[in-house]
Amino acid sequence: MAALAGEFRQRFEALAGNVEQVIRGKREAVELALICLFCEGHVLIEDVPGTGKTTLARSLAASIQAELRRVQFTPDLLPSDITGVSIYDQASHRFEFHRGPVFANLVLADEINRASPKTQAALLEVMEERRVTVDGESHEVPRPFMVLATQNPVDMDGTYTLPEAQLDRFLMRVAVGYPDPASEVEVLKGMPTGPRIDHLPLIARAADVAGMIDFAARIHVADSIYDYVVAVVGATRHSPEVRLGASPRASLALVRASKVRAAAAGRHFVIPEDVKALAVPVLAHRLLLTAEAELRDRTATAVVTEILSQTPGPHALTKP
């Protein structure tokens, strides 16, 4: 088990390093996206344009031998534009299903908040169910399946905010952020000569990725860690600043992500660090703050951080 964990760690490091050749100085965002991949979860990248959201998705797809499809969401996009349509074939006199862009390993849903709620719902349904149902027929999406949705938090005109129930389906919300000056200089220098995404070496085949996903699910979690997760998630439900706390789905996501992080560190067991490091990206976007808290400019990130600093760790929880 420990040896396998070491192998997982090597692969993970190699993948992260590979992607980092293209997208500089964003190790944390890259690692979070990779953790989402091995949890079979979806990630919502919320950031201003031009920070490398699409590049991240493309270089990730290039590193793991996966099919990447991109959908640019617009107000006139229809659900069938995502899932696909049944078309009557004159020759065979039958309806034939033409798969939409959602049938891929990695789906980049750009500016997801520009489409109508109906279209958003269609995508979110696929994210949860991992199958598309058209005319009573189900069509499975391939494995691994991961949606990288992006949205621009600044430009609010003509957008449809994602409802909380749907935000809940994203395992994490990640902000890529601007690169620091040194990395930005690197990017500028690397423009003509750096490795292009098309030339990125392939690190893991689809089978390897599936194996890594299965391995991460088998990581050991001590009972006190479960208690700690429940304590942290429970605190979000009781906080006076929060109108809607995190759901059990959130606890589940936190445990799954923690397992992958533990494996990525070469450990066969989860430690409180894993939970604490992932709590903000996994929980913050699921919380609805009260109006007063929002007026005070409190952010969900700050609330979760405060809860973490006040919840005794499992060391303390196991003490008699």
Add this chain to the structure above:
Amino acid sequence: MALVLVAGLAGVAGWGFQRVFETRALVPVAGVAAVVPVSLAALTRRWPLWAALAAQTVVWPLTVSATLFQAMTVAGVLPSASTAAELGQALVNSWRSLLTVILPAPGEPRLLTVPHLLVWLAALAGAELVLRSRARILPALPALAVFTIAVPLGVDGPGSVLPTAGVLVALVAALAVVRGEGGAPRSLAALPLAAVVGAAGLLLAPSLPVAREPFDPRTLVEEPPVARVDGVSPLDRVSAWLQVPTTPLFTVRAPRPHNWRLAVLDRYDGVRWTSSSRFRMTGGRVPPGPYRGAYETLDQQVTLEGLPGGWLPAADRPVSVSGVGVAVDESGTLLSAPSGAPGRTYRVSSSIPHPSAEQRRDASPAGGPGALPPKVEVFRSLAERVTRDARSPYQRASLLEHYLRTKLKYDVTSPPGHSLAVLDYFLRTTHRGTSEQFAASFALLARTLGLPSRVVVGFRPGTADGGAYHVLSGDVLAWAEIEFEGLGWLPFDPTPERGDARARHDVVGTEVKERERLAEQIQASPGTSTPSPSPPAVAHEDDARAAGAIAAAVAGAVLVLGYLVAVLAAPVLRRRRRRRGDPAERVRGAWSQACEDLGLAREPALTASEVAERAAALAGPEISPHITALADLSNYAEFAGRDIGPDAAEKAWRHSTEASTLASRATPRLRRLVRLLHPRALRRPRPPKARPREKESAQP
């Protein structure tokens, strides 16, 4: 343990009524009212709260009737209809009575119901809070509230509530520590801490900046009116009585003759002497005066015959009166509703003070002289001229008395009155007057010299007749009194003797002789003109105070020593405990020890890498490898779900010791010392409570 502390708190808070009630009446009440509800709450802790409260509501009247009102109960326990009525009356009216009664209040069931109910409620609230909540200090608040009610009620009373307050503080501290923990051994460690806190409170409390005069709620209530039927001041009657000297006024049966005191007048406005007393109904008890020395007891039975007005004669100072409803004031004067029917009989028991000659010689006047009317320079210059040779305040008064007795004449026929004009005429022109003028002018002259004085109207002992003394109107006598520190009001009789004084058992006259001898002694003794700085009575007090201070110092030293031992031993014991157990426990212990030595024990939300960061910031980068290795081992032992070998535990302790050494080297000495002596060292580190706005997170 917490329940015992709550009962103790309520009992001690009830003991805060010590200045309102006498000790023997209060102790059983406070004890019963503190213990019973706590025991009952412990018995009913499985019941829903409403049922427990209902049980308390039933048990309280039963307890009160079985203890306070036992005389009126059925079979000694069950309240009868009269008990219920009395209890209802007590609940409605006793509050007012407590504010108007003279302190210490009599131990009547009616009045004791108030502290009983308050202590009961405090004990009940505290016990229920202990049993049904996790609050630490909150269960002590009801008792503290009772104490804050008790203290102002007793502002007028004797004694000090400071020790009680100290005990309360100590109990609250003990409760806080006991409630913060759990488990007897650590609760015991709380006791020295609590004692230190209590002692500190006692030492600091007297130096707190507070108002000089404590708030007295009695100033807010109106006295129940006492009928003052007698509109005429007794001093105005003196002349009239002397003119018609054969009217029988009253008869006293007493073993010894004494001057019978009737009324005390302490206010002079330049026209007449009047009384400023506030009379209160006390059920026949008379509050004790300031004198605490030797005294003799004199029982009298007085039968009124022709005495007008509501004043009742008695030997000074009365202790108790029976047979008639009386109101009394601070000076011990008795007043009753005049019945008009002669033949009314009552019994008085008096304590007659007998201060020693030394006490009187060294006495210093108590307080200021009292208000003077304007334009008294004539009197002041006379008084100063007469007393210029005096060496002590007492001698000054004696010289005044001697001057009036020898230089002026007693004349029954002189006109009545004691206004400034009359007294001026009496002192400088006629030199003749009755005891009305003698007493009034003595009191006025004494006030011009700065001596607190007042006029007393009473009677000479009267005509003896086989154990009874018949007092006629001609026996009326006014004299003056001056107040001295620790001795109270001492009488002076400036009225010259009459020829038949000895036959008529003139008590005051013989005292005058004694005073004159004393004055000669003072004159003869070499000394300064100021009273000696430490009279014997005060010396006793000083001795007592010194003994108390020594006892307090010893107790404080013992407490501090005990605290030091506890606070130094606790970490050592903790460390030894952490090194025991299976390897996983020892690894965990090594981690806890390192966190504690880094001062991070109270931050359980930190993860291993955060601890490593803090440690590096505190003790430099060389500590990082130790903490990191220790964190890995501790994480493995705690979360890997596998067994860990004993050599890993040894390794963990090596790293822990190394890290602790580095941490202590990096900590400033002063902070190390503070951490060493901090009460926190007594307790095992526990997660800090989330801030109040954070509700308890769901913990297993």
